[in-house]
Amino acid sequence: MGGLGCCCRDGGSGAKSARRQAKRGSHHMIPVIIPSYKKPEQLAKCVAHLKSQTVEVETFVRDNSTDNIYFTAAINEGLLNYLDKDCEYMLILNQDMYLEPDAVEQMVRFMDSHPQCGIGTPLQLHSENPDYVVYAGCLEAFPFGKHQQGPISQFTEDAPLFWGNGACMILRKQMIREIGLLDKNLVFVASDSDYCFTARARGWQVWRIASARGVHEHGASGADGNAEMDLLKINDMLYFGRKWLTGGLYREMAAEGDNCTPEAIDTIMNQLAHAAADLRQASLKPEDVSSYNDEAISLQQAGRYEEALVKCRQAASIAPADARTHHVMGFILQTQGQFDEAVESYRRAIELKPDFAQAYDHLGVALSELGRCDEAVESHSKAIELAPDCAGAHNNLAIALGSQGLIDEAIAGYHQAVRLEPDLVDAHYNLANLLRDRGRHAEAIAAYRHAIQLKPDHAEAHVNLSRALREYGRLDEAIRYCEKAVTLAPHLAEAHNNMGLLLRAQGRHERAIASYEKAIRLDPDYANAHWNYSLALLSCGRFTDGWREYRWRERARLGAILDSQREESAGWDGSPFAGKRLLIRYEQGMGDNLQFVRYVPMVKARGGTVIFETLGALLGLLNGFDGIDELVEASPDGRPTVEFDLDVFVLDLARIFGTTVETVPADIPYLYADRAKVDHWSDRLGDGFKVGIVWAGSPRHTNDANRSCSLKCFAPLSKIDGVRLFGLQKGDAAAEAGQFEMPMPFTNLGDELDDFADTAAIIENLELVISVDTAVLHLAGAMGKDVWALLPFDADWRWLRDRADSPWYPTMKLFRQSSPGDWAGVFDCVAAELAECAAARGMHVNG
Known part of the structure; x- marks a missing residue:
């Protein structure tokens, strides 16, 4: 029956099997799938034992003797044959496994009583000593697994396993439908453990069934040993290892032990890769160009890049016009970061084979790495023209389009990739990242979930899903996914950094600090972790440590801009600078500049000329500020527009002057309104208890969704008799004033404000300012006006924690959310406090 699955029901001998009526129970027939390879005497003995089973069985024999498709393909052929037939379970069985008469019945009974068990395996007894168990389960995962062995008296109890041995496993058909067939990328080694890992990752259990037993002539049915078979085995091990063992899921699922450490796993994986490379090299023939290329790829996968390139060059010397050789060389060069050389190799491959779609696709990747995005898009597009059904090319084109800012086109590209190949994890993951960057969180969350469903150990997808959930306001769920990411990849710094963000968002600052410290230990150059660490330290009032870490913002937030500027300038360290020109650089937001301009007089006291750089909206307000010799507008690209000898970024001044919570320079007021403008607005605003309000900050701020609220939230304040509300709102949020009618008179003056000098003049005429965390809040505080800050639960670092006052602004009072989103x-x-203020001024509250 070479190469064909044989399902026999006539009770004959050899490869044919008997079908019997069940002696007990009312179960449907149990299919038994046997991959057979030579040794017909074993198969006959195996089938004879099946004929004596106490339940109805039907054998499906896939004879690999003449057309060897190996274990995995043979098993899948059998599973497919019975997937739509009337059975609850299927049994896979080696031809050298001889089951006791009630073994199948015992396995069925166990599966019936354990509905969460997807895979069960019996005790495998020694062929010469049936009182000794050669396999009772595996302690840890293949290829580091330790079989449980010993006298049969040690294994009288059923027990959960990490994986079952493919010599005999009963499979629940419902599970097969859910998780699919065995991984076709595995030939015959590790496919059983891989299937168990997949089952467990999807929520199914694997058990040892102690009451079911059979004799196993261990290893006797294996294929003839030769270099080709050895190479197939090692390739299976490598594939399994890369799929499971190099991720954290293995360490989560496996027992603790020295061979579970990342270092031990890496060592074994490297040994396997080297063994594969050596086997391929030993089988090479000088005239076989294809073998040279295959060996080059094997060496590259083993990390032996120079040897891999040598093989490519040898292949090129034998057949210089072989396009694949140049393509393989390009790929190896690309993996080493030699993108210019890779481009040359890919172009040579295309020159030799103009319809080489894969070479065009990989050329596009190399061009993208070189920043040559237009050429990359052209190259990927050509690959798709040649191979329109290549999902990977559509994915790579989408990456290139996204880097060009062509977001809609990129999203369409990812969608096309997953239409062509629904299981393409990278496309789902990349699509999710792009959607999240665009603020389309619901769609991003769905795409991340799809990627994780396809690859449950995708740690990065878990991290980014938790980020999207946090940004979407679903903190508890975000933490669960981040915890899973940490479990999957405990050495992934990004996971610990994100956990810090989540913990801080919940107000658990000390635990957040610990997470950031773990991230930094794992990756000492991780700028975002340092910056987030600084914000947590500053929030806790640990200013000395916080300012030191805060310097990492230059790389974390402003990145290449600040780095390139640093190369062009000499940073000021606080030393006297008489006779020199010092530029104080603008950064971040206008509120930051209004808060930190207080340090300018202290800078001026060190001598020299002080140049202060700021945005145009602040020029009028800061004109004539004490200590500023020259006031200049910041350029759009962030590069200086004046000559200077030294420079310092404005937010570094607190560190340079050693500011602590107790020594914040708070000589208030330090900002003043123009008298003429004040008089103008005095006539406009009139008398009464005038209160200025701001309900939203810039939507570009990363935390704006939490820090801003709606004008509707202020409605109760407008009901307080005698209180007159004036909006100081600018930007898109100002439109809300025309869409919502306050219960009492209200006027938004935002459209009449040209700059912060106008805002300051209005504030000078007000009795109180009530604002969310925006630049107006800082302006009112710096002017010494009564000001109430409306803060989210996860407030910015400068407002510290668990206090209602601010060391930065003595006239400010802080009102904090008691839980995330609790503006009510x-x-x-x-409202209660404002009513008291109104009453104290001789007013009363309506109703």
Whole structure:
């Protein structure tokens, strides 16, 4: 029956099997799938034992003797044959496994009583000593697994396993439908453990069934040993290792032990890769160009890049016009970061084979790495023209389009990739990242979930899904996914950094600090972790440590801009600078500049000329500020527009002057309104208890969704008799004033404000300013006006924690959310206190 699955029901001998009526129970027939390879006497003995089973069985024999498709393909052929037939379970069985008469019945009974068990395996007894068990389960995962062996008296109890041995496994058909067939990328080694890992990752259990037993002539049915078979085995091990063992899921699922450490796993994987490379090299023939290329790829996978390139060059010397050789060389060069050389190799391959779609695709990847995005898009597009059904090319084109800012086109490209290949994990993951960057969180979350469903140990997908959930306001769920990411990849710094963000968002600052410290230990150059660490330290009032870490913002937030500027300038360290020109650089937001301009007089005291750089909206307000010799507008690209000898970024001044919570320079006021403008607005605003309000900051701020609220939240304040509300709102949020009618008179003046000098003049005429965390808040505080800050639960670092006052602004009072998103509670407190203020001025509250 070479090469064909044989399902026999006539009770004959050899490869044919008997079908019997069940003696007990009412179960449907149990299919038994046997991959057979030579040794017909074993198969006959195996089938004879099946004929004596106490339940109805039907054998499906896939004879690999003349047309060897190996274990995995043979098993899948059998599973497919019975997938739509009337059975609850299927049994896979080696031809050298001889089951006791009630073994199948015992396995069925166990599966019936354990509905969460997807895979069960019996005790495998020694062929010469049936009182000794050669396999009772595996302690840890293949290829580091330790079989449980010993006298049969040690294995009288059923027990959960990490994986079952493919010599005999009963499979629940419902599970097969859910998780699919055995991984076709595995030939015959590790496919059983891989299937068990997949089952467990999808929530199914694997058990040892102690009451089911059979004799196993261990290893006797294996294929003839030769270099080709050895190479297939090692390739299976490598594939399994890369799929499972190099990720954290293995360490989560396996027992603790020295061979579970990342170092031990890496060592074994390297040994396997080297063994594969050596086997391929030993089988090479000088005239076989294809073998040279295959060996080059094997060496590259083993990390032996120079040897791999040598093989490519040898192949090129034998057949210089072989396009694949140049393509392989390009790929190896690309993996080493030699992108210019890779481009040359890919172009040579295309010159030799103009319809070489894969070479065009890989050329596009190399061009993208060189920043040559237009050429990359052209190259990927050509690959798709040649191979329109290549999902990988559509994915790579989408990456290139996204880097060009062509977001809609990139999203369409990812969608096309997953239409062509629904299981392409990278396309789902890349699509999710792009959607998240665009603020389309619901779609991003769905795409991340799809990627994780396809690859449950995708740690990066878990991290980014948790980020999207956090940004979407689903903190508890975000933490669960981040915890899973840490479990999967405990050495992934990004996971610990994200955990810090989540913990801080919940107000658990000390635990957040510990997470950031772990991330930094794993990756000492991780700029984002350092910066987030600084914000957590500053929030806790640990200013000395916080300012030191805060310097990492230059790489974390402003990145290449600040780095390139640093190369062009000499940073000021606080030393006297008489006779020199010092530029104080603008950075971040206008509120930051209004807060930190207080340090300018202290800078001026060190001598020299002080040049202060800021945005145009602040020029009028800061004109004539004490200590500023020259006031200049910051350029759009962030590069200086004046000559200077030294420079310092404005937010570094707190560190340079050693500011602590106790020594914040708070000589208030330090900002003043123009008298003429004040008089103008005095006439406009009139008398009464005038309160300025701001309900939203810049939507470009990363935390704007949490820090901004709606004008509707202020409605209760407008009901307080005698209180007159004036909006100081600018930007898109100002439109809300025309869309919502306050219960009492309200006027938004935002459209009349040309710059912060106008805003300051209005504030000078107000009795109180109530604002979310925006630049107006800093302006009112710096002017010494009464100001109430409306803060989210996860407030910015400068407002510290668990206090209602601010060392930065003595006239400011802080109103904090008691839980994330709880603006109602904040405004209840604000309304009550405002009513008291009104009453103290001889007013009363309506109703």
